[in-house]
Structures are given as structure tokens and as C-alpha cells.
């Protein structure tokens with residue numbers, strides 16, 4: 001077939017060649033557009049198809065346009081190669097019937113080749129999977145083709161960019177050359193004008209005076225003017241060339257753009273085709289074959305019409321080649337007939353295929369029906385587990401969906417089979433277990449029977465034994481009854497002899513008995529007499545006392561007034577000292593501190609001024625004024641001496657708070673609790689309290705109760721209870737409006753010894769953790785609350801004092817304690833509550849209406865002892881070491897902040913009794 005086409009091409013080539021030669025001979029414009037017709041038509045054909053040969057086509061058409069552009073003989077900056085490249089985009093498609101015919105032939109050949117390939121593939125691959133694979137392969141082919149097209153488009157774009165850049169460069173060079181020429185021209189013009197000027201205004205010593213010189217000058221002027229005109233013309237030419245180039249460039253750019261658009265549309269078409277093929281993946285092979293054949297049919301029809309057109313053309317060709325042409329015509333006719341026959345065959349084949357397709361469709365439907373039936377059957381069988389029978393059937397299907405269904409079915413069958421195997425295995429195991437248990441139960445039954453037999457024999461033996469024992473018992477009873485009768489008789493005999501002996505006693509012993517009885521009567525009478533005598537004496541004594549008290553009434557009244565005055569003066573003294581007293585205790589440098597760094601002493605006290613101390617920080621000395629400063633060597637007793645008046649006030653019915661404030665390790669616990677051999681404020685205060693109560697016992701009776709809590713991370717815990725439950729602060733439901741802590745253990749204390757034990761318990765329960773600053777640092781606020789309720793024996797009036805002894809948690813800055821995690825939270829809570837304490841005192845000092853007691857558990861709990869009319873002492877503990885100077889300054893600033901706060905006159909909590917001698 002290809003040989004035939006080649007022959008045909010050769011014939012047409014010869015015909016056209018001759019025709020052209022004749023035309024050339026006739027004198028038409030010759031040689032300008034010589035080309036190979038076959039090449040042109042082939043290339044244009046391939047271009048029209050948008051196939052991968054557009055570059056070839058362009059090269060051919062480039063040659064066509066070379067001739068047209070060869071007239072640009074200026075050669076200013078464009079090279080021939082560049083011209084070629086630019087003209088590639090301007091190829092005009094050949095539209096001769098021959099070209100169209102040949103392109104169609106080529107296309108048909110390709111299609112035929114692909115059809116033959118497809119048929120071969122179909123023969124080889126009868127299963128649907130293979131057909132799907134072939135689809136996929138065709139998709140891949142299409143896709144790779146599409147990618148090739150895209151690559152080509154990309155190459156075109158790159159080319160276009162390159163050409164544009166080249167054009168720009170050329171235009172630039174052209175412009176610069178043009179400017180250069182313009183400059184040359186201007187300089188020439190100026191020189192000419194100068195020369196003309198010289199001519200028009202001749203110097204007196206010039207040669208123009210002579211007619212020869214003048215003629216020469218006129219000649220040179222004329223020459224210059226001619227040159228100038230020539231230059232003008234040249235300039236205009238350059239302008240027109242420039243415009244021409246611009247226009248060319250524009251048209252070339254447009255042509256490139258058009259070409260790119262064409263390629264884009266071609267790519268889109270390909271993509272559409274690809275997507276159509278993708279969506280058509282569900283179509284059966286036969287249907288695709290039908291489509292393919294229809295397309296081939298169409299192409300054959302088209303080629304037929306083209307061939308007919310050619311024949312018509314050939315019929316009008318010159319008679320010189322008519323014999324050859326007639327022969328060719330006959331060949332063509334036969335070919336046409338052959339083609340028509342092939343067409344008929346194809347049509348028959350098509351109808352047959354349609355028929356077979358219909359049959360296949362029917363078969364497919366039947367198979368689908370069968371698959372459905374099988375599915376139903378399988379479902380039924382599955383529901384009948386475990387007596388299911390597997391139906392394994394091989395169904396030949398071509399539809400991918402059916403294949404998928406079958407694969408699913410197979411998988412389900414496999415799963416079912418597996419499950420059944422597992423179940424049968426389990427059943428087997430169960431049967432084995434049952435068999436074993438049967439064996440075990442059989443053994444057990446045997447054992448039970450053996451035991452029952454044994455029990456029967458044992459019962460029989462037991463009954464025999466019981467019979468023996470009963471016999472023995474009866475014998476024993478008989479023997480015992482005989483024996484007891486004998487024993488009773490002997491006892492009666494003994495009694496009779498004793499009676500006889502008693503009757504035989506002497507008469508003196510009988511008189512002694514009578515004396516004893518009278519003596520007892522006398523003693524009874526004396527005790528009665530003694531009791532009445534005591535009663536008489538008591539009456540007499542009470543009468544005497546009442547007489548005495550009546551006489552000393554004025555004296556007693558005087559004494560009471562004296563006591564009241566003493567208290568009043570005491571309170572006045574305390575108030576004079578201040579209701580908030582801030583004391584500072586400097587911790588001495590201990591032996592363990594000496595070997596550490598920064599042990600230099602930075603705090604100094606003044607021996608002549610016991611309320612001032614100086615801190616040396618960063619080379620600067622800062623002096624602080626407080627109520628009292630204890631030098632490092634101050635004893636526990638000395639510290640307590642300052643606190644003692646407040647304890648007395650508490651007994652008198654005041655609410656008192658004593659705080660120990662300071663950084664960790666500064667000696668707070670030492671000052672409040674102290675070591676056993678040298679106790680601190682707590683023990684000394686309570687000792688003083690009990691001493692005072694003892695002294696006043698003639699006039700007052702007191703009840704002392706103690707409770708102790710700790711506040712750790714803002715949570716209240718009872719230090720006297722073992723379970724350490726969390727506690728809450730609430731308003732007392734007694735209507736007094738006072739706060740109380742439900743569930744808090746309050747212990748009544750009778751003696752100082754008792755309270756020592758309680759303090760030891762509280763100390764044990766206090767939470768201590770190690771930090772970098774103090775290995776056993778107390779991380780909670782510890783409160784010991786002592787309530788002292790007194791009743792005046794004479795008047796019945798009551799007083800209620802409260803003493804709060806608070807060992808605050810360390811006030812160090814968070815960063816210095818190395819705190820993180822739980823320790824950080826702890827340190828933050830501590831600092832927050834200390835800040836709240838400072839705020840409360842600050843608000844009291846400023847006589848604000850709102851005092852922020854509720855900002856921390858500590859201040860809320862101490863609300864009734866911190867407010868107006870109460871007494872507070874704050875012992876600020878500081879370290880004298882240089883390394884702690886920062887913390888020391890912080891503590892001292894806090895101390896100064898609260899130092900100046902005045903709580904106003906203290907108020908004694910007194911409930912008037914019957915006589916009502918409350919002193920305030």
C-alpha cells in the first residue's frame with residue numbers, strides 16, 4: 001500500500017514539475033518559490049493534524065519565506081539564521097487536494113496499523129483484565145503524547161522569548177547606530193553651516209576676493225549641499241527601514257501567538273479526548289471496536305471522495321501524459337473498487353460485530369443474573385452456619401464490575417471458610433474439654449461412692465461406740481449415787497459434833513459477844529452526833545464569814561478598783577507603744593554559715609539606739625527605724641519580754657496577733673517555737689498565760705482552748721488532727737457574724753504541761769520540704785490560736801481574748817529559692833498571701849472602708865484579730881549575711897510599710913455579767 005502511495009507521489013511530482021517548467025518557460029516570475037511539492041504537502045498535512053511534526057513543517061515553510069525576505073539586503077544587524085528562526089512561525093498551510101489526499105492516506109495507514117495492533121491485542125487478551133490493561137496503556141500513550149505536545153509548546157515559548165530578546169538586542173543596536181549616524185549627520189550639517197557662514201561673511205584676508213577662489217567655494221558649498229541631501233535621503237530610508245522592522249516584528253509576534261494558541265487548543269483537544277477515553281473505560285471492547293471501525297469507515301469514505309476529486313483533476317491534465325494517467329486512472333479505479341469492497345466487508349464485519357455484541361450483552365446479562373443467584377444462594381448458606389456448603393463456581397465475565405463482584409465473593413467465601421475452620425476448631429476443643437470433664441466427674445463419682453461407703457462403716461462403728469459409752473455411763477451413775485449418799489451421811493455427822501462442841505463453850509465468851517454488840521451501837525451514835533456537830537460548826541463559821549465580809553466590803557471594793565486601774569494602765573502602756581509593733585531580730589552568724597561564700601556581715605545594729613539598724617548594700621548604707629531591734633546576741637527571753645504585755649492583754653480580753661516574718665532560714669521558727677532547751681515565744685507566752693491565770697484565780701476563772709492550723713498552698717489543714725482534712729472558713733451560724741472553721745479540733749487546756757504536748761503534735765504535722773535555702777524549710781503558715789475566756793467570780797462578767805501566734809512561711813523571692821513545678825506554685829502562694837497581709841495592714845493604715853481580708857486565707861482567718869482595736873506584733877527576722885542582703889532589704893521594706901500603721905485604741909471583748917465592771 002505504501003509503495004502504491006509512493007508511486008502516486010512520484011507521478012504527481014513529475015506532473016507538477018512539468019507544469020512548473022512550462023510556466024517558467026512562459027516567463028512568469030521564476031525561481032522565487034521553488035520547492036518540493038511532496039515535502040510541502042506532507043508537512044502541511046502533519047501540521048494541520050497538530051501532530052508531532054510542526055517543526056519540520058515550519059522549517060519547510062521557512063524556506064518559502066526566505067525568498068520573500070531576501071529582499072532585505074541591508075544586513076544591518078540581522079543574520080540569516082535569525083531570519084530563519086523568526087520566519088518559522090509564518091508558514092502558510094498548503095491547501096491543494098493532493099496534499100489533503102496524501103495526508104489522509106497517511107492518517108488512514110496509521111489508523112489501520114493501530115487497528116491491526118488492537119485486533120492482535122484483542123486476540124491475545126480475551127479476558128477483561130487484559131482489555132482494561134490495554135485501555136490503561138492507551139491512556140498512557142495518549143498522556144505521553146500530550147506531554148510531548150506540552151514540551152513542544154514550552155520549547156516554542158522558550159524560542160519566542162529568545163527571539164524577542166534577540167529582537168530587542170537588534171533594535172537596540174539599530175537605534176544606537178541610527179543615533180550615531182544622526183550625530184554624524186548633525187556634526188556634518190553644523191560644519192557645513194559653519195562653512196556657509198564663513199562663505200557668507202568672508203574675512204578681509206580671505207581668497208574669496210578672487211573669482212577663482214569664489215568659484216571654488218561655491219563648488220564646495222554645492223558639494224556639501226548635495227551631501228546633505230543624500231544624508232537626508234539616507235536618514236529617511238533608515239526611518240522607513242526601522243518602521244518596516246517594527247511591523248515585521250509585530251506580525252511575527254502575532255504569528256507566534258497564533259501558533260501558541262493553536263498548540264494550546266490542540267492540547268485541550270487531546271486532553272478532552274483523554275478524558276473521554278477515561279470516562280469511556282466502562283464501554284465493552286466490542287463497542288470500542290465498533291467505534292474504531294466507524295471512524296475507519298468515515299476515513300475511507302473521505303479518502304474515496306478525495307480520490308474521486310483527484311480523478312476529476314487528472315482528467316483535465318494535458319494529453320502528453322494521458323496514457324500513463326489513464327493507466328493510473330484504471331489502477332485507481334481498481335483501487336477504489338477494492339476500497340469499496342473492503343468497505344462493504346467492513347460494513348458486514350460491523351454488522352456481525354454488532355450482532356455478536358448483542359449476543360455478548362445477552363450473555364453478560366445472563367451471567368450477571370447467575371452471579372446474583374449465586375450471591376443469594378451464598379447469603380442463604382451463610383445464614384445456615386455452620387452447615388454451610390461452599391459454592392465455588394468459575395464464572396467467565398468480561399465486565400470489570402462483575403469481576404470485582406466475583407473477587408469480593410471469593411474473598412467473602414475465604415473469610416467464611418476461615419471462620420468455619422476456627423469454629424470447628426473451637427468445637428473440637430470444647431468436645432475435648434467436655435470429654436475431660438466427663439472423665440473427671442466419673443472419677444469424682446467413684447470417689448464419692450467410696451467416701452459414702454466409708455462413712456457408712458464409720459457410722460456403724462460410731463453407733464456401737466455410743467452404745468458402749470451409754471452402758472458405761474449408767475454404771476458410773478449408779479456408782480456415784482452410792483458414793484454421795486455415803487458422803488452426806490459423814491457430813492451430817494461432822495455437823496452434829498460441831499454443834500455439840502459449841503454448846504459446850506464457857507459463859508465468858510458469851511458475855512464478850514454482848515459487849516461487842518453494845519460497842520457497835522455506841523459508835524453509830526457518835527458518828528451521828530459528830531455530823532450534827534460539824535453542821536453546827538459550819539453554820540457558825542459561815543455566820544462569822546458573812547459578818548467579816550460585811551465589815552471588809554469597802555476594802556474589797558477598793559482592791560477591785562486597784563486591779564482595774566492596773567489593767568487600764570497596762571493597756572494604756574501597750575497602746576502607747578503602738579497597737580502594731582514591728583520588732584526586728586537579726587540572726588547571728590552560725591558556725592555552719594562561716595565556711596560558705598558571702599558570709600561577710602552586712603547588717604549592723606546601734607548599741608545606743610535600739611530601734612535602728614543599718615544595712616550595707618552595694619557599698620551604700622541604708623538605715624531603718626523600727627520599734628525595736630534585737631541584736632544578734634539577743635536571747636529568747638529578751639525577745640519575749642517585748643511580747644509579754646500583749647499576752648497579758650489577751651488574758652484581759654483583747655485579740656492579739658504575733659507574726660514572725662522573714663526569708664527562709666532567717667530564724668522565724670527559732671523565734672516562735674525555739675529548741676526544746678531554749679523555747680521561743682509560743683511556749684513562753686503560754687507559760688506566762690497560765691501563770692497569770694493562776695495568779696488571778698481568786699477573782700477570775702478562765703477557760704483556755706487551743707487550735708492549730710496550717711495554710712499550705714492556700715489550703716487550710718488542722719495540725720491537731722491526724723487525717724489532715726481540708727478545712728473551710730465560714731460565718732458562724734450562732735448569729736454573732738464571726739468566722740469559724742467547721743471541723744477544726746479545739747482542745748481545752750488545763751495546764752502548761754498539757755499545752756506542751758499539743759505544741760509537739762502541731763510541730764510534727766507541719767509540712768516541711770527542702771529547698772536550696774533551708775533543708776527543712778517550713779513552706780506553710782502555721783497558726784496557733786489560743787482563746788482565753790474568763791469569768792469574773794465576783795461580778796459574773798465575761799471576757800474573751802484571743803492570741804494568734806503565726807509562724808509565716810519563708811518570704812524569699814521565687815528565683816532565689818530555685819523553685820520550679822510544685823515548689824514554684826508553693827512559693828507563689830506564699831508570696832501572694834504575704835502580699836495580702838501587707839495590703840490589709842496598709843488598708844487599715846489608710847483607714848480605708850474596704851479592707852481586703854478575703855484576698856488570702858491567712859488574712860481571712862485572722863480577720864477578727866487584725867482589724868481595728870486589736871493588737872499586733874510583727875517580728876521581722878533578718879539575716880546579717882551579705883549574701884542575703886537582697887532578701888533582708890525586702891523584709892525591712894515590708895516592716896517599714898506596716899510599722900507606721902495605727903489601729904486605733906484597742907477594744908476589750910467584754911460581755912457584761914450581773915455586776916458589770918467592764919473596764920475599757
Ligand SMILES: Nc1ncnc2c1ncn2[C@@H]1O[C@H](COP(=O)(O)OP(=O)(O)OP(=O)(O)O)[C@@H](O)[C@H]1O
Pocket residue numbers: 586587588590632662663664665666667668669670671774776777778779808809810877
Ligand atoms: N537567733 C538564733 N540563734 C541561734 N540559731 C538560730 C537563730 N535563729 C535561727 N537559728 C538557726 O537557724 C536555722 C534556721 O532557722 P529557722 O528554721 O528558725 O528558720 P525559718 O525562718 O523558720 O525557716 P523557714 O522559713 O524555712 O521555716 C535553725 O537551725 C536555727 O536553729
